[in-house]
Amino acid sequence: MSTSPEKEVLALIPARGGSKSVPRKNLLEMLGRPLIAWSIYHAQKSDHITRVIVSTDDEEIAETARKYGAEVPFIRPDEFARDESPDIDVFIHALEWLRDHERYSPEMVVHLRPTGPARRISLIDQAILKMKENPQADSLRSVSLASQTPFKMWFFRDQSNMEPVVTLPDNPESHSMPRQGLPKAYWQNGYVDIVRPATIIEKRSMVGTAPLGYVIHEEIRDVDYPEDLPLVEQALQDILDHPEAKPDQGTTEERHPV
Numbered sequence: 001m002s003t004s005p006e007k008e009v010l011a012l013i014p015a016r017g018g019s020k021s022v023p024r025k026n027l028l029e030m031l032g033r034p035l036i037a038w039s040i041y042h043a044q045k046s047d048h049i050t051r052v053i054v055s056t057d058d059e060e061i062a063e064t065a066r067k068y069g070a071e072v073p074f075i076r077p078d079e080f081a082r083d084e085s086p087d088i089d090v091f092i093h094a095l096e097w098l099r100d101h102e103r104y105s106p107e108m109v110v111h112l113r114p115t116g117p118a119r120r121i122s123l124i125d126q127a128i129l130k131m132k133e134n135p136q137a138d139s140l141r142s143v144s145l146a147s148q149t150p151f152k153m154w155f156f157r158d159q160s161n162m163e164p165v166v167t168l169p170d171n172p173e174s175h176s177m178p179r180q181g182l183p184k185a186y187w188q189n190g191y192v193d194i195v196r197p198a199t200i201i202e203k204r205s206m207v208g209t210a211p212l213g214y215v216i217h218e219e220i221r222d223v224d225y226p227e228d229l230p231l232v233e234q235a236l237q238d239i240l241d242h243p244e245a246k247p248d249q250g251t252t253e254e255r256h257p258v
Helices: 035-045 059-067 087-102 121-133 197-201 226-241
Strands: 009-014 051-055 108-111 139-145 154-156 162-164 186-195 211-215
Touching: 009 035, 009 087, 035 051, 035 059, 035 121, 051 059, 051 087, 087 108, 087 197, 108 121, 108 197, 121 139, 121 186, 121 211, 186 197, 186 211
Parallel strands: 009 051, 009 108, 139 211
Antiparallel strands: 108 186, 139 186, 154 162
């Protein structure tokens, strides 16, 4: 296979067969397509993604992915498809397989999770462009402003005693500061993440040491439990009805105070 590594942008869609909270959820129908087909569709419609691969351990998911236009060049080994399998193992396996069997290595890998189909293609493309404009970045991770600050969160060290989850380096009493004086905090939302292959293969990391932030201002909807399905379906329908993103989407500017 002839490739141009500096131009290749691979979309990798992990979709294992097992799911305890929503059985076979990657194949559940949503607005006339299996759930996994929406991530495939987003990758296909992107202006910058050049190849779409699904990594799965399940033959039915593989057949469905091929039906909707994705490649499934390998079946993921069971050891990388367990409930506790981390993303890094899935991505190392995929990239090493492509390197060893096809001599293929993309410039970057776009991680599209099937469980979050309510996403805008324009934001995926903006994220890719942001990575292209920042060659020093190891990765890009989409985030949303946290509704609660972690500086006022605690965990139990044992059955009775608590410790703060995090404190400011110069103030162990951060939890007693006014909320407005604390740094803004963001949670990773899984909308779209991008990683350079060297970060995955050489640094054995999904983020590396120089990750970019990509702020999503819309409410994030994922299929984690059965009751999420109608909410995700409605969010997806809203995007289909109004596909254009707001001008400030995907920036590092934040409109709302913590």
